[in-house]
Amino acid sequence: MTKLTPLLQQLIEALRILPGVGPKSAQRMAFQLLERNRGGGVRLGAALTAAMAGIGQCQQCRTFAEAPLCAICSDPKRQQADVLCIVGSAADQLAIEQTGQFQGRYFVLMGYLSPLDGIGPTELGLEQLSELLAKGQINEVILATNPTVEGEATAFYIAELCQQYGCSVTRLAQGLPVGGELEYIDGTTLAHAFSGRKRF
Amino acid sequence: MTKLTPLLQQLIEALRILPGVGPKSAQRMAFQLLERNRGGGVRLGAALTAAMAGIGQCQQCRTFAEAPLCAICSDPKRQQADVLCIVGSAADQLAIEQTGQFQGRYFVLMGYLSPLDGIGPTELGLEQLSELLAKGQINEVILATNPTVEGEATAFYIAELCQQYGCSVTRLAQGLPVGGELEYIDGTTLAHAFSGRKRF
Numbered sequence: 557m558t559k560l561t562p563l564l565q566q567l568i569e570a571l572r573i574l575p576g577v578g579p580k581s582a583q584r585m586a587f588q589l590l591e592r593n594r595g596g597g598v599r600l601g602a603a604l605t606a607a608m609a610g611i612g613q614c615q616q617c618r619t620f621a622e623a624p625l626c627a628i629c630s631d632p633k634r635q636q637a638d639v640l641c642i643v644g645s646a647a648d649q650l651a652i653e654q655t656g657q658f659q660g661r662y663f664v665l666m667g668y669l670s671p672l673d674g675i676g677p678t679e680l681g682l683e684q685l686s687e688l689l690a691k692g693q694i695n696e697v698i699l700a701t702n703p704t705v706e707g708e709a710t711a712f713y714i715a716e717l718c719q720q721y722g723c724s725v726t727r728l729a730q731g732l733p734v735g736g737e738l739e740y741i742d743g744t745t746l747a748h749a750f751s752g753r754k755r756f
Numbered sequence: 757m758t759k760l761t762p763l764l765q766q767l768i769e770a771l772r773i774l775p776g777v778g779p780k781s782a783q784r785m786a787f788q789l790l791e792r793n794r795g796g797g798v799r800l801g802a803a804l805t806a807a808m809a810g811i812g813q814c815q816q817c818r819t820f821a822e823a824p825l826c827a828i829c830s831d832p833k834r835q836q837a838d839v840l841c842i843v844g845s846a847a848d849q850l851a852i853e854q855t856g857q858f859q860g861r862y863f864v865l866m867g868y869l870s871p872l873d874g875i876g877p878t879e880l881g882l883e884q885l886s887e888l889l890a891k892g893q894i895n896e897v898i899l900a901t902n903p904t905v906e907g908e909a910t911a912f913y914i915a916e917l918c919q920q921y922g923c924s925v926t927r928l929a930q931g932l933p934v935g936g937e938l939e940y941i942d943g944t945t946l947a948h949a950f951s952g953r954k955r956f
């Protein structure tokens with residue numbers, strides 16, 4: 557092994573797309589799978605292939621789904637809810653669901669406004685959000701975006717949109733650590749932030 | 757998304773086989789691939805599948821190879837070498853090759869003796885090593901095993917084997933940090949350890 561074999565080189569290169577994985581740890585992962593867990597490597601390869609092909613986005617709320625509508629959007633109880641919670645990512649949505657405090661509907665932006673990265677209203681599905689609000693079923697929109705610069709800017713943009721449709725707009729209570737990421741906040745804090753939400 | 761979708765759950769589960777990846781970071785990896793880098797996820801899936809199927813072990817030295825013999829064992833210059841370096845893993849072999857100090861042959865154990873884990877002489881290919889030594893082409897065996905308890909125990913076992921075949925046995929010079937792992941040592945230290953190797 558003067559150099560790595562081609563397939564090994566490709567594997568190490570490909571592992572580096574994972575967040576937090578540098579060249580040395582990619583090499584370590586590749587060697588460890590090949591030496592000790594080839595079955596696991598095969599399963600991971602298949603799981604990635606299946607997930608990338610089979611997981612799409614819900615036509616209504618944009619969260620990850622394997623059918624046209626996600627489980628929440630297909631739930632008759634929640635379809636009647638008049639509260640819509642807007643989050644930046646599916647991970648944030650999952651964190652909120654796990655508090656068990658919210659029974660309404662969601663809209664998942666899958667990002668925040670970032671003109672420099674080419675992420676505008678279209679990329680976040682805001683036309684789709686407008687159509688939803690235009691139906692008049694939503695009375696309250698809860699802005700549960702990250703308490704970061706991008707999250708706040710996106711929240712302001714969406715708040716204006718909501719006011720055009722006469723929805724009341726609230727945001728999660730202060731108490732979220734400034735600059736933090738919603739996905740990593742513990743359930744209790746998040747539940748409190750929910751119940752203490754205030755008018756935007 | 758009351759719960760994760762089945763494919764997403766499978767993906768997060770499968771990512772946890774990677775060393776150093778816990779439940780939270782597996783979830784983060786899965787979401788990030790799906791949100792921002794599906795192309796990368798597809799490539800990683802394909803690279804894993806191809807590597808697990810296409811990378812075998814060299815029939816002669818046991819290192820990773822995509823052909824019956826690896827590049828070093830197929831090299832006519834190195835085939836004539838009478839020095840054999842025994843390492844614990846392909847990563848250790850790669851670290852030694854990268855020093856450029858060694859022109860001989862290798863034997864890659866792919867592990868260390870560990871009776872409790874069911875790893876004995878057969879699992880490390882020591883019958884194969886005996887056959888190689890029996891041919892009488894090897895004059896010196898360099899034991900480049902990790903300076904750990906398992907590495908030392910394995911080195912002692914192999915040293916006895918070599919003496920049966922009248923090979924001289926050396927080990928890498930002290931200077932390797934005790935309890936450390938060979939794969940993570942810088943090239944200069946490793947090169948010094950090589951040139952200062954002493955009789956076992």
Ligand SMILES: [Zn+2]
Binds near residue numbers: 625
């Ligand atoms: Zn949905």
Ligand SMILES: [Zn+2]
Binds near residue numbers: 814815818819825826
């Ligand atoms: Zn070989």
